[in-house]
Amino acid sequence: MRAKCDHRLATVATNARKKTTYETKRMTDAVIQMETLGKQFRIGGPGPSYRTIRESLIGAIRRPFAAFRRRPTNNSNSFWALRDLDMTVAPGEVVGLIGRNGAGKSTLLKILAGITYPTTGLARVRGRVGSLLEVGCGFHPELSGRENIYLNGAILGMKRAEIQREFDSIVEFAEIEKFLDTAVKHYSSGMYLKLAFSVAAHLDTDILLVDEVLAVGDAQFQQKCLGKVSEVSQSGRTVFFVSHNMQSIMRFCSRVVRLQQGRIIDDGPPPRVVADYLQPGAGVISQQEWPDIATAPGDDVVRLRRISIEDDHGTNTTVVDRKSSFRIRMEYDVLASGHHVTPSFKVVSQSGIILFASLDPASVTDGSPQSPGRYSSTVTVPGDLMNIGCYSVLASVFNTKNTHIRHVYGNDVIAFQIVENTSGDYLQTFLAHHLSGGAVRPALTWQTGKSTSH
Numbered sequence: 001m002r003a004k005c006d007h008r009l010a011t012v013a014t015n016a017r018k019k020t021t022y023e024t025k026r027m028t029d030a031v032i033q034m035e036t037l038g039k040q041f042r043i044g045g046p047g048p049s050y051r052t053i054r055e056s057l058i059g060a061i062r063r064p065f066a067a068f069r070r071r072p073t074n075n076s077n078s079f080w081a082l083r084d085l086d087m088t089v090a091p092g093e094v095v096g097l098i099g100r101n102g103a104g105k106s107t108l109l110k111i112l113a114g115i116t117y118p119t120t121g122l123a124r125v126r127g128r129v130g131s132l133l134e135v136g137c138g139f140h141p142e143l144s145g146r147e148n149i150y151l152n153g154a155i156l157g158m159k160r161a162e163i164q165r166e167f168d169s170i171v172e173f174a175e176i177e178k179f180l181d182t183a184v185k186h187y188s189s190g191m192y193l194k195l196a197f198s199v200a201a202h203l204d205t206d207i208l209l210v211d212e213v214l215a216v217g218d219a220q221f222q223q224k225c226l227g228k229v230s231e232v233s234q235s236g237r238t239v240f241f242v243s244h245n246m247q248s249i250m251r252f253c254s255r256v257v258r259l260q261q262g263r264i265i266d267d268g269p270p271p272r273v274v275a276d277y278l279q280p281g282a283g284v285i286s287q288q289e290w291p292d293i294a295t296a297p298g299d300d301v302v303r304l305r306r307i308s309i310e311d312d313h314g315t316n317t318t319v320v321d322r323k324s325s326f327r328i329r330m331e332y333d334v335l336a337s338g339h340h341v342t343p344s345f346k347v348v349s350q351s352g353i354i355l356f357a358s359l360d361p362a363s364v365t366d367g368s369p370q371s372p373g374r375y376s377s378t379v380t381v382p383g384d385l386m387n388i389g390c391y392s393v394l395a396s397v398f399n400t401k402n403t404h405i406r407h408v409y410g411n412d413v414i415a416f417q418i419v420e421n422t423s424g425d426y427l428q429t430f431l432a433h434h435l436s437g438g439a440v441r442p443a444l445t446w447q448t449g450k451s452t453s454h
Helices: 001-029 053-069 107-113 146-155 160-174 189-201 218-233 246-252 269-278 361-365 428-432
Strands: 032-044 078-089 094-098 120-125 129-133 208-209 238-242 257-260 263-268 287-289 302-310 320-322 326-334 341-349 354-360 373-381 391-401 406-409 414-419
Touching: 032 107, 053 302, 078 107, 094 107, 094 246, 094 269, 107 208, 107 238, 120 238, 129 189, 129 354, 146 160, 146 189, 160 189, 189 218, 218 238, 218 246, 238 246, 246 414, 257 269, 263 269, 269 320, 302 391, 302 406, 302 414, 326 341, 326 391, 341 361, 341 373, 354 361
Parallel strands: 094 238, 094 257, 129 208, 208 238, 320 414
Antiparallel strands: 032 078, 032 120, 257 263, 287 302, 302 326, 326 373, 341 354, 341 391, 391 406, 391 414
């Protein structure tokens, strides 16, 4: 019996050593490790009052015994910003955090940055952390741009020698050479932002935390900032990137984590997680269908029954890779005989500009009218044509003999997003950065050689 017990204890000890070895290796490989991480905040109510030294000492003595006298209860004046987060991040991984406002994204970054502490669980961070959470925090309005570079750099954790080494690069990136010795209180908001971002972006860190700080500033500066973030992400450093711009998420991240009400509800490759996130969003609808013909858009001649965006495999999607083709499919019922009808589409940019229009030429050249019944029209849009961005589709059905008669028009809006996955591809990252303007970006053939003429 004793031999069996000794054998059992030896087995338990061996398994414990194996588990410890595995956990140690996992922790060694990970730069960020979260275990049942949670953060609770109190809503409103009076703050803690000032206490005397005597009250503080008595409270400190009683505190260890308070947990035995009462169990924690749910407080209606508190809420959990984060709850039961378990996540491991490997070195060099670029992780995107997405979710609606209030999902807990910024709170998570503040815990990783050491600004606030978790209520439950723990977060282990290995390496030097740099954060772009609130650009410009720590700037003094009475000091010059030069002095604020040193002040803000020191607040962010940069040593004096490091600031001096990066000083010229910071000034060049911020484009404030002429105003370097001017007090920042005289800077415009754009100049202030450029300088603040430039200082934070030149931090030499192992882990970079980037919140939605790039949503301000002019378009040219935003592209410049995104280029800097891209440079950091390609240098092998670990990056946490929070943004509501799904194209930026697709462009930089190798992995996307989706938060909802403080919990992780999805974690995986960017195309799938982004597509699932956009699917239930208002205004981003890949398909509309009208089962009841009485409520379907149209008139007594034609009724629209279905319109959708599909990928090459015929699956509905709201997110299309820029290099891949996609389909626009429309189904409609012709209710009366003797009418010549033609289906058509218009693709509209987010700013309301019609990108292109298309119709079925066969329905125009065919001299015979359509007989009553269900019809399906599909048009394929090739890849390497549209630029990244959000677009909507207007479908219409008009009379071929009299184009002023439109049986269906404007009631059938669906939307989709063109994205580009540039992860690990230097050429695609370069193209996405320099060719971000415009609604179309066709793949054209270039020929470059030494000119023979002078």
